[in-house]
Amino acid sequence: MTDTVLAADLEAVRSSYDAVADNYVSMGVGDLGPSPWLRAALDAFAEQVRDIGPVLDAGCGPGTVSGYLHALGLEVSGIDLSSRMVEHARRRHPQIRFEVASVTDLAPPAESLGGVLGWWSWFNIPRGQLPQVAARMARSLRPGGQLLVGTHRGDGDVRRTTAYGDVPVAWTTHLYQPEQLMNMIVDAGLEIVAELRVPADPPLRPQVVIAARKPASA
Template sequence: MRVPDWIDETRISYDAVAGSYADMLRGRLAEEPFQRGILGLFAELVRGGGPVADVGCGSGRITGFLAGVGLEVFGIDLSPVMVEVARRDLPGLRFEVGSMTALDLADGSLGGVLAWFSLIHVPDGEVPGVLAEFRRVLRPGGVVLIGFHAGAGVRHLTEGYGGHPMNVYVHRRSAAQVAGWLGEAGFTVEGELVHRPDPKTEGAFVFARR
């Protein structure tokens, strides 16, 4: 089966920026109390429920945070170079190359799934399939947290993270839209939150349970 172009372009783009991405974001979570609080709530909801997958983990900074608060967590990323960086920076944790469109995980094997600003490059028509994968790998009662850029519209990103070339599309969505998709995928939505760190920026976070 042919891999869709958007998957190839996302992989190539993040391979190109992996080192700069890790350097630019390393330590940033320490300056973001809202995001730490949201991740802390996720940790409380999934604690004791089984392993947690950080899907689209990038350089592993969020995976490392969740491990630091006591979760049994591992990371999955489309970019092999990102996974190499994560393994280098966090050698005690597990990181794997994989796609959220076809997770190499057994049915009902996880207590939690985190998609932290990693669904943003997935086209609208592919999102239901990704959410079906998340539901498949979660145990009954398992929790998914999706973080994303709030708003509307699509932006074509041609460079980033130090000026390296990229070719990805960034999809902005409302919390209501993502919550609706989760409901259609068989989840029960338990919470929606919008964070406005400055007047021109919005991040949204949706919690749902299988």
């Protein structure tokens, strides 16, 4: 993918999430209340990285998960491509620092973080860019730090033209099988510590959560 094509793709994703952000929040998308298994994954992540270092929510949306982790005692910050999503995040969680940024451009300093989240946000990253993102996030982790990725499970790509109240959008949901993601994460230098597969609950597709750790000897 050329830089020009990548920029156009990211701009389409950015403008789409700006357009749906208000409905996304009002509809309670991403609410953790009905999802005990997802809360359990976040609780375990928080317990294991709390004393290692700060956490970056890389694709934070309106800050729901950032706020949850902050309540568990983590030092957390968030970034999102959509400025409107970041506005909501700042309004809802003023105690947390949120910035407008793309994870495809982000390169945190080596060993600066205790944890990184790609929580149902990295499925919009072009397939050719995702291994590079995973590698940069892995380098940013301190030994023992963890990467937690949650995404849609499946094969192929799904082109979205409307979302969240039939708002027009233009983004692609890239589906992955767990083995594909785990191989990519291992190639980035991390070791898998947990995998959670959640079956389809229409209209939601099957989901997967993968936790990986930077080896203590790294």
